[in-house]
Every structure is written in structure tokens, then in C-alpha cells.
Amino acid sequence: MGKGKKGAKTAAGGEEDLDAILAEINAAEQKSQAKAAKKGKTTANGDKPANANGKAKEPVDDKSYLDEIAKMKPIDQQFPKHVYPVGQIHSYKIDADDRTAVNRETSEEKRALDSSFESTYNDIRRAAESHRQTREYVRSWIKPGMTMFDICERLEAHSRRMINESGLEAGLAFPTGCSLNNCAAHYTPNAGDKTILRESDVCKIDFGTHVNGRIIDSAFTLTFDNKFDPLLKAVEEATEAGVRAAGIDVRLCDVGEIIEEVMTSHEITLDGKTYTVRPIRNLSGHSIEPYRIHAGKSVPIVKGGEQTRMEEGEFFAIETFGSTGKAVVHDDMETSHYMLNFDADVTRCQGQLRVAKSKQLLNTIHKNFGTLAFCRRWLDRLGETKYLMGLKDLCDKGIVEPYPPLCDIKGCYTAQYEHTIVLRPTCKEVLSRGPDY
Numbered sequence: 163m164g165k166g167k168k169g170a171k172t173a174a175g176g177e178e179d180l181d182a183i184l185a186e187i188n189a190a191e192q193k194s195q196a197k198a199a200k201k202g203k204t205t206a207n208g209d210k211p212a213n214a215n216g217k218a219k220e221p222v223d224d225k226s227y228l229d230e231i232a233k234m235k236p237i238d239q240q241f242p243k244h245v246y247p248v249g250q251i252h253s254y255k256i257d258a259d260d261r262t263a264v265n266r267e268t269s270e271e272k273r274a275l276d277s278s279f280e281s282t283y284n285d286i287r288r289a290a291e292s293h294r295q296t297r298e299y300v301r302s303w304i305k306p307g308m309t310m311f312d313i314c315e316r317l318e319a320h321s322r323r324m325i326n327e328s329g330l331e332a333g334l335a336f337p338t339g340c341s342l343n344n345c346a347a348h349y350t351p352n353a354g355d356k357t358i359l360r361e362s363d364v365c366k367i368d369f370g371t372h373v374n375g376r377i378i379d380s381a382f383t384l385t386f387d388n389k390f391d392p393l394l395k396a397v398e399e400a401t402e403a404g405v406r407a408a409g410i411d412v413r414l415c416d417v418g419e420i421i422e423e424v425m426t427s428h429e430i431t432l433d434g435k436t437y438t439v440r441p442i443r444n445l446s447g448h449s450i451e452p453y454r455i456h457a458g459k460s461v462p463i464v465k466g467g468e469q470t471r472m473e474e475g476e477f478f479a480i481e482t483f484g485s486t487g488k489a490v491v492h493d494d495m496e497t498s499h500y501m502l503n504f505d506a507d508v509t510r511c512q513g514q515l516r517v518a519k520s521k522q523l524l525n526t527i528h529k530n531f532g533t534l535a536f537c538r539r540w541l542d543r544l545g546e547t548k549y550l551m552g553l554k555d556l557c558d559k560g561i562v563e564p565y566p567p568l569c570d571i572k573g574c575y576t577a578q579y580e581h582t583i584v585l586r587p588t589c590k591e592v593l594s595r596g597p598d599y
């Protein structure tokens with residue numbers, strides 16, 4: 163999940179949301195319209211899903227995967243001793259004049275400190291193993307022709323099973339991003355979204371898991387046409403460079419500069435036009451704290467960022483986004499992602515809310531998601547209905563924050579790779595590392 167968008171606000175997101183609210187008010191009418199439109203409708207992509215006969219095909223709402231998933235063992239049952247696989251270990255870089263780095267691995271003090279965090283590391287490693295197994299599962303069946311809605315629902319069903327979801331102690335850390343093409347982040351379908359994954363799409367799968375609030379935030383890019391390979395390679399290498407550069411006392415601006423340098427050393431030719439792959443300058447990585455996906459620090463992906471340093475013990479999502487467009491994102495399309503404002507005093511807010519529906523919705527959000535991000539689909543599955551007005555009320559009052567999709571200019575392509583790392587006292591651990599990326 164990307165920390166998005168400094169000074170890129172437009173009204174577009176808000177207008178789209180107002181449309182959604184009006185649609186909700188006319189729910190009954192909308193339903194009958196949907197029924198009438200069932201024959202010969204187009205997808206949100208503007209394409210008709212075609213079967214072998216070239217006829218428009220209604221995607222079937224096939225939930226048979228639920229039985230298959232129910233038979234799978236959650237991670238905590240796969241590891242009966244409850245000790246989970248360690249991520250990829252990197253030694254800290256040793257400066258010629260600075261011997262502290264080399265000492266970290268052997269220092270008794272640092273080793274003792276490291277041991278004191280073992281249960282936290284074990285929690286987040288369980289979340290990481292869950293993430294790896296879910297993304298492997300997704301790669302085994304995801305293909306063009308499926309709706310983005312079904313893709314997300316199936317991914318999340320598996321993820322809930324692997325993490326052995328249990329209230330706020332273990333679960334999904336944020337909604338499944340599946341942003342397409344020029345959209346870089348924060349798109350997941352809302353109810354009724356018929357968008358279909360196409361052969362020509364560049365899809366960013368960005369999802370999160372957590373155990374006791376220890377979040378794994380990791381993402382990769384899926385394509386079905388190898389013409390996009392140079393774009394994916396540019397972004398994957400840039401993220402790798404960021405992961406390598408990260409370390410205790412490293413300045414955030416230096417990480418950003420290295421990422422930009424690596425990414426822009428790549429180019430891609432599409433339809434006879436050659437593009438330098440550029441990092442999206444108003445997106446960044448971020449520090450992570452318990453139940454707080456975007457903590458205080460941003461990890462820039464271009465040069466000229468803050469000189470603040472990374473510190474011992476911190477968790478970071480190192481993520482980069484490459485684009486063939488303007489390399490700047492703006493709010494676009496209907497909002498799906500929301501999150502309780504971390505600093506909101508929920509009890510006080512409850513007392514101040516006049517509208518019963520807003521009050522009840524805030525209660526549901528607080529109880530089920532706490533300060534973790536959620537989406538409209540997740541309110542739907544909790545049985546919430548006609549909540550858009552209440553949600554808008556909570557957003558207007560600053561209690562809940564909306565996170566609209568972040569898109570570059572139409573027609574361009576964006577890619578993303580992301581890992582969660584921890585700067586342990588003794589070494590750097592790439593928690594979300596897998597055989598895939």
C-alpha cells in the first residue's frame with residue numbers, strides 16, 4: 163500500500179463519491195437497472211468480455227473455491243511449534259571509517275536486544291509466510307477474463323484462511339489493491355464493479371496481512387504480455403536497490419536518490435515509442451508501526467527528499483512505482499479504501515455524532531478494523547447497508563480518512579514492487595522475501 167500523494171488533490175474523487183451516494187439512495191432503482199442492463203452490457207474497461215464465440219459472456223459468480231480453501235491449513239497449523247521462517251538476512255554495510263556496522267552482528271548488547279524482540283519478529287514472520295502462500299495461490303489461477311471483484315474476493319478468502327483470522331489479533335491489514343494500468347494504487351472494486359482483467363492489463367497486486375498489528379505490506383505486478391517485461395524489471399530492480407540501500411542511520415533522501423537512479427536507467431518501447439521508466443514522484447514507501455500502516459516516515463522514490471535517518475528497530479515498507487506517463491498521480495475514480503484517523507479519539511467522537519447511522523458505523527469500523535485500512539466490500543460482508551452517507555459524514559468530520567485511487571495520465575502504464583523490512587539491531591531482515599520476488 164503506497165503512501166500517497168503530496169499536493170495532488172483534485173475534486174475528481176469527491177464527485178465520484180457523491181455519485182455513489184446518490185446511487186445508494188436510489189438503491190431500488192439501481193437494482194432494477196442492473197437487471198435490465200444484464201444483457202449486452204460493457205465492462206468498466208469499455209470492452210465486452212468475449213468467450214470463444216466472441217459473444218459477451220456474463221461472468222459466473224462461482225464461489226466453489228471456498229470449499230478448497232476451507233480444506234487448507236492455516237500457517238499456525240502448518241508450523242505446530244509456532245516458529246515461522248526467517249526472512250532474507252542482509253548484513254549492514256560497513257563504512258571504511260565506521261566499524262559499528264560490522265560489530266552489530268557479534269555485539270553481545272545488540273544480540274541481547276535482538277533476542278528481546280523475538281516474539282514480535284515471530285508474529286510478523288507468520289504474517290509474511292501467509293502473504294507468500296496467498297500470492298503463490300493467486301498466481302496459480304488469476305487470468306484475463308475474471309472480474310477484479312472475484313479476484314479480490316478469492317485472494318482475501320485465502321488470505322483470511324492462511325492468517326487464521328481472529329478479530330484484531332490476526333487478519334488482513336488492508337484491502338487488496340489491484341490497480342490497473344495508469345492507476346498506480348488504492349483501487350479495489352466496490353460492489354457492482356464489473357471491471358474485467360484483460361490480457362493487455364498491468365495489474366498491481368498489493369495486499370497486507372498482520373499478526374498482533376505487525377503488518378506485512380508487500381506488492382508485485384502482474385502482466386500477461388511480455389512486452390511489459392522491461393517495465394516490471396525496472397521497478398523490481400529499483401525496489402531491490404531501495405531494500406539494499408536501507409539501513410540504520412541511512413538518510414531517507416539517499417534511498418530515494420538511489421531508487422531514482424536505478425529506475426531511470428531502464429527504458430521500455432511500446433508501440434514503437436520508447437519511454438524512460440520514471441518513479442512516480444508523489445508516491446513513497448513508509449515506516450510501519452503496530453496497527454499503523456503509514457507511520458511517521460516516508461521513503462521517497464526520487465531524489466531531493468528529507469534528510470531524516472532510518473533508525474534501529476524500525477519497520478519499513480520499501481516500495482517503488484514506475485511509470486511511462488507523467489510520473490505523478492492524482493485522485494481519480496470512486497473511493498474504496500478508508501481508514502480510521504489514527505489520532506481520532508473514538509469515544510469522544512461517538513459523543514459528538516448526531517446522526518445515529520454515523521455513530522453505529524463508527525462503532526462497526528472501530529470494532530472490526532481498529533486503525534487498519536478497510537474497503538466498502540468489507541463493510542458489505544459485515545452486513546452494513548446504506549452506509550455511504552454515514553461514511554461521508556465520518557470523512558467530513560476527519561474521523562475517517564478516504565484513500566481514493568491514485569492514477570497517472572490515461573493511456574500510460576505503472577508498475578509496483580514492495581517489500582516489508584525490519585532494521586534489527588544485528589541485521590536487516592527482508593520479511594516478505596519469497597522465491598517470486
Ligand SMILES: [Co+2]
Nearest residue numbers: 163164379479
Ligand atoms: Co505500502
